[in-house]
Amino acid sequence: MAFTSRAWRVAPFIFAVVTLEQAASFSIGINLFTFAFNTEHFSLATAANIVTNFMGTMFLLTLLGGLVADLWWSRFKTIVVSGVLEILGILLVALAASIKSLTPPECQLLDASCKSATSSQKAVFFGGLYLLALGAGGVKANIATMGAVHFDENSPVEKKELGTYFNTYFIHFCIGALIAITALVYTQENVSFEVGYLIALGCMVLGVIVAAAGYPLYRHNSPRDGTQSPVTSFAQVVVAAFRNRKLSVLSPEVLHQGPLDDSKTGYRIEHTDQFTFLDRAAVVDYNSPPTAQTSPWKLCTVTQVEEVKLILRILPIFASTIVLNCVIAQVQTVTLQQGRTMDRRITKSFEIPPASVAALPVVFMIIALPIYDRIFVPIARRVTGHENGITYLQRISVGLLLAIVSMVVAAFVEKKRIRVAREFGLLDSPTARVPLKIYWIMIQYFIIGLADMFTFVGLMEFFYREAPERVRSMSTALTFVSLSLGYFLSSTIVDIVKRVTTKGGGLGWLPSNINRGNISNFYLLLASVSAVNFVVYVACARWYRYRDHSDADSALDRDVELEDAPSKATDIGSVSKRPLMA
Known part of the structure; x- marks a missing residue:
């Protein structure tokens, strides 16, 4: 090599x-x-x-x-x-x-x-x-x-x-x-x-x-490149999930995906079916006033939710x-x-x-x-x-x-x-x-x-x-x-x-x-x-x-090279459903 x-x-x-x-x-x-x-x-x-x-x-x-x-x-x-x-x-x-x-x-x-x-x-x-x-x-x-x-x-x-x-x-x-x-x-x-x-x-x-x-x-x-602080983003998911706890998630397709180049995270992650209680953070509450519907503490993107899920998945291994x-x-x-x-x-x-x-x-x-x-x-x-x-x-x-x-x-x-x-x-x-x-x-x-x-x-x-x-x-x-x-x-x-x-x-x-x-x-x-x-x-x-890193070719590179132009943000892939040690 x-x-x-x-x-x-x-x-x-x-x-x-x-x-x-x-x-x-x-x-x-x-x-x-x-x-x-x-x-x-x-x-x-x-x-x-x-x-x-x-x-x-x-x-x-x-x-x-x-x-x-x-x-x-x-x-x-x-x-x-x-x-x-x-x-x-x-x-x-x-x-x-x-x-x-x-x-x-x-x-x-x-x-x-x-x-x-x-x-x-x-x-x-x-x-x-x-x-x-x-x-x-x-x-x-x-x-x-x-x-x-x-x-x-x-x-x-x-x-x-x-x-x-x-x-x-x-x-x-x-x-x-x-x-x-x-x-x-x-x-x-x-x-x-x-x-x-x-x-x-x-x-x-x-x-x-x-x-x-x-x-x-x-x-x-x-x-400080224009994306939201990850700590703030994680907190918003927890708060939004709690505030929307009475809402139902009919299917993943109805969740708020956000743009491909998510302005809050700089990339996009697809939905997964673990920790589904957090999915409520990405459900639009049409019974709320329009300003409340779009509040970042009331509605988050699927990518934001999935980031929190990624953290929660690794914590038991860490412990x-x-x-x-x-x-x-x-x-x-x-x-x-x-x-x-x-x-x-x-x-x-x-x-x-x-x-x-x-x-x-x-x-x-x-x-x-x-x-x-x-x-x-x-x-x-x-x-x-x-x-x-x-x-x-x-x-x-x-x-x-x-x-x-x-x-x-x-x-x-x-x-x-x-x-x-x-x-x-x-x-x-x-x-x-x-x-x-x-x-x-x-x-x-x-x-x-x-x-x-x-x-x-x-x-x-x-x-x-x-x-x-x-x-x-x-x-x-x-x-x-x-x-x-x-x-x-x-x-x-x-x-x-x-x-x-x-x-x-x-x-x-x-x-x-x-x-x-x-x-x-x-x-x-x-x-x-x-x-x-x-x-x-x-x-x-x-x-x-x-x-699942099979879509890693579309991952956002957030690190700016001094001599290179910044890359564009795209989808970073989803999560595999295959258990590790089965």
Whole structure:
């Protein structure tokens, strides 16, 4: 396949920014537990929640970044401004790590005399973290879409290449994470957090420069191009459907279609037979005064109604991936603490930093993704006839199954670790090394890496292709919002488990000394929740109806090329009635 289109000339800028931004933000997030626990002297549970809350907020703010790009600014402006905010956030975190007055005094870990950070120290630390989160959210929400819009979905060749683009995007996302987990975390652990954070700052500065350098090649969306705000349009459909709730829909033919070039959306979508209660929004109420009949809060077009239906269809799929991301969150919290207590020596002179153990699933994904894209997809395509080999939702289902397996394996590995610790009398020595090689923990990392590979890219392309064209940045951001809610769910589960299992004065499953805890039960709990979630997901996937992109040759291209004339709006097609996983 010769990648000669304009899309692939833009792609190197996109991939470079993704790599640099991910290296910067992830290097702080992945080792944040260590900094919060060792340097800021927060408790084990609090430090774990700081990580999940930070990562969760960063990914949740991608929705805001997508909203800004789709409704007010262009994607390019949102990326650049957000990048500057991220630079300022990293700078504050670096100052918190380098100025002694901004960190608590050093002390022996788990010693009762250890003092936690003061209010002013916390203000600088958390202020930097969440400014970083705000900026990272804006960059992550828009950078993938910035490149994807250059692929012509009217072309069968470029339509297939879009899948390769998303796979390649994720490879560079993983490369950035690998740089963070290895080089930058190693620097934090063996040189200083200050130096590690300053390198992250340099990565982000370079990322903003690269993003700006690609400006002449980009296609720039224009949110204020004369079409109605999608949020206002969605609200009008809900209000109109409620106001017309007593009207009957005799047949789809009587619904208000609007012009072919819908002035409110810029394109037209045909009627579908799901969520029919919303169809009342497109019924003309001839008993109302003429001015009320044409009010946008009383009468909407079928296209407006169908856009809302598209959003409602993808929400159950979105919701059923949150538990998977709760499982992935354990890589940066509980599993990280396990790795810290194990024998991490590779040679006599080299030892893996605890946070760098998380590089293992990333390495597996970097290796597996090209194999998946260049070998599995072509073979599967010949068997199934599907342009991506398997459908998006089938790909996601594989990831959900692997997440269950990973937690079961993690439980067995933890039981083995505790057994070895007991044999060597180390149960009451939380800082001692259990003579069990770190290789054991690689098994669960390998499986969770494969789960992430299948799910993340499948979700991102699914949201990009299935959501309304006017909200593609927001819809793509849902991939990260699912990650966000997974992190928050993880924090909630940790809090509940700690509260329930410590009733009666016991240490519970997740004490600061994990050798006296019961992490294996915690993993089995997550496996059980994941199994229930998978059943729910399958039901949602069987109910889901894909959009029919057979009429994509008439889709409106709302992104204005700098050197090209704006395209005309036409019909973008309808929705297929074929269940996905039937």
